Amino acid sequence: MDIRVQEAPFDLGAEANAFAARQVGMGAVVTFTGIVRDLGGDLTAMEIEHYPSMTEKALRAIADEAASRWQIGDALILHRHGRLAPDDMIMMVATASRHRSDAFQAAEFLMDYLKSRAPFWKKEVTEAGADWVAARDEDEDALSRW
Amino acid sequence: MDIRVQEAPFDLGAEANAFAARQVGMGAVVTFTGIVRDLGGDLTAMEIEHYPSMTEKALRAIADEAASRWQIGDALILHRHGRLAPDDMIMMVATASRHRSDAFQAAEFLMDYLKSRAPFWKKEVTEAGADWVAARDEDEDALSRW
Amino acid sequence: MDVLYFAWVRERIGHPKDRVDSAPATVMDLVEELRAREDRYAAAFSDLSALRVAVDQELRDFDAPLSGAREVAFFPPMTGG
Amino acid sequence: MDVLYFAWVRERIGHPKDRVDSAPATVMDLVEELRAREDRYAAAFSDLSALRVAVDQELRDFDAPLSGAREVAFFPPMTGG
Numbered sequence: 001m002d003i004r005v006q007e008a009p010f011d012l013g014a015e016a017n018a019f020a021a022r023q024v025g026m027g028a029v030v031t032f033t034g035i036v037r038d039l040g041g042d043l044t045a046m047e048i049e050h051y052p053s054m055t056e057k058a059l060r061a062i063a064d065e066a067a068s069r070w071q072i073g074d075a076l077i078l079h080r081h082g083r084l085a086p087d088d089m090i091m092m093v094a095t096a097s098r099h100r101s102d103a104f105q106a107a108e109f110l111m112d113y114l115k116s117r118a119p120f121w122k123k124e125v126t127e128a129g130a131d132w133v134a135a136r137d138e139d140e141d142a143l144s145r146w
Numbered sequence: 147m148d149i150r151v152q153e154a155p156f157d158l159g160a161e162a163n164a165f166a167a168r169q170v171g172m173g174a175v176v177t178f179t180g181i182v183r184d185l186g187g188d189l190t191a192m193e194i195e196h197y198p199s200m201t202e203k204a205l206r207a208i209a210d211e212a213a214s215r216w217q218i219g220d221a222l223i224l225h226r227h228g229r230l231a232p233d234d235m236i237m238m239v240a241t242a243s244r245h246r247s248d249a250f251q252a253a254e255f256l257m258d259y260l261k262s263r264a265p266f267w268k269k270e271v272t273e274a275g276a277d278w279v280a281a282r283d284e285d286e287d288a289l290s291r292w
Numbered sequence: 293m294d295v296l297y298f299a300w301v302r303e304r305i306g307h308p309k310d311r312v313d314s315a316p317a318t319v320m321d322l323v324e325e326l327r328a329r330e331d332r333y334a335a336a337f338s339d340l341s342a343l344r345v346a347v348d349q350e351l352r353d354f355d356a357p358l359s360g361a362r363e364v365a366f367f368p369p370m371t372g373g
Numbered sequence: 374m375d376v377l378y379f380a381w382v383r384e385r386i387g388h389p390k391d392r393v394d395s396a397p398a399t400v401m402d403l404v405e406e407l408r409a410r411e412d413r414y415a416a417a418f419s420d421l422s423a424l425r426v427a428v429d430q431e432l433r434d435f436d437a438p439l440s441g442a443r444e445v446a447f448f449p450p451m452t453g454g
Contacts, residue, residue: 011163012175013163016177020179029158029177029178030253033166033174033176035175038171104257107176111250115453119448121452132381132449135451135452204349225372262369263372264370265346265365266373267298267368268372281371
C-alpha cells in the first residue's frame, strides 16, 4: 500500500508506470485520476484543506478496508492539498489484481470513500469570491452500495 | 475516440498522460491495463492472434456503444497482437467523464466487451507446448449486466 | 466468397483461408459444404457450440443468410483484453 | 483537550484551534460549552446536521464519549477525491 498526501504536483504517467512495474502476477491495473474542473468558466483556483494528523490514517483505513473486501495485490492513494489551478490533477488511486473485476471494484470503493470519509475540503475561488464546495447527497448515497 | 491495434509495445504512462492532457472539462479519468500473467510459472510467451479487417471495426462499435450509454468525453482502446512476454502490457483502455461513475462504468463496459466480442485469441506458450486460452463462462456472463 | 479461419480452427484446418464459389444460402449451409470436404474440416466443425462466426466482419448466428456476403470467418470464442 | 476546526467551521469561528480544559463527558457536552462562549461559536454550531466530528482522528457521532480524548475536530461533510 502506498499512501501519499502532498502539496506538490504528481505525474500520473510516472506513477502509473511505477505502480504497474512493481506488481507481480497481477493481470489488471486500474487507475482513477481526479482533475480540477472549471464548471462556471471563471475558476481561478481550487484550494484543498485537510486535517494532517487524520488524513493518512483515514486513507490507510480505507485502503485496508478495500484490501479486506477484494483480492488486490496493491493499492496507491495519492491526494494533493493546497492551491490548485483548473486542469491540475487533484488525486489518483491505483489498484492491481489478478482479476479485472476486483481491480475495478476496489478502485471505485476507494473513490467513494475518499469523497466522503477522508478529511479533505475543497474551496472554489473565482473573481467573485470563494465558496466551499458542498458535499453532494449522491456521494453519501454511493457508500450504501458497498 | 482513439482506437489502436498494434504489434509494438506501448507506454502506459505516456498514453495516460496524453489522454488526460487532451480532455477539456472532464473531472475523471479511468484507465485499465491488462498485463501478461505467468500463472503456472513456466510461460515463455503469449501469442495474440486477431482478425485484422474486423478488429478496429469491432473496437469502434464497442466504443460507440459505451459513448451512447454513458456521458464520456473521450475513450481510448489500445490492443496489442503478436508475441508477448510475461509482464508485458497487452492492452489498455481509458475513459474520461465529468463524473467518476460514468468513467468507471464505461471502462468496465469496454473491458467486458473487449474480452468476449473483439476478435482476439490468446495462446499460451510454455516449454511443454502451446495452448489456446479458453474463453471463460464468467466473461460471457459479465456481458449480461449491461 | 472468402472463408477465413482463426486460432485453433485455422490450425485444425491447416490453412487460414478458403475460396468458396458455390452460393450457400446460410452460414449453416456453408458449414455443411465445408464439413463434406475432408475429415479435418469435419473435425473443425464437429461442435458448433465451440465456434463463432462473422459475416462481413460482423458477429452472426449460424442461421444467418449469406446472400451478398463477401467474407465469412469461423473462430473460437474470443479471448481479448 | 485540543479542539480543531476545519473549512468553513474554522472560518466562522475565526481560528483553527482552541484549548478546552474542562472535561465534557460527550461531544454534545463540548458543543454546548463552545456554543456558550460567543456568538460566532453559537453560529458555527447552530446546525449540527451540517457538521461532522472526529475524536482522536476517528469519525464519531455527537453522542460519543470524550473520556481520555486528546483531540476533537469539527468540520463540514468532507469533499475529497
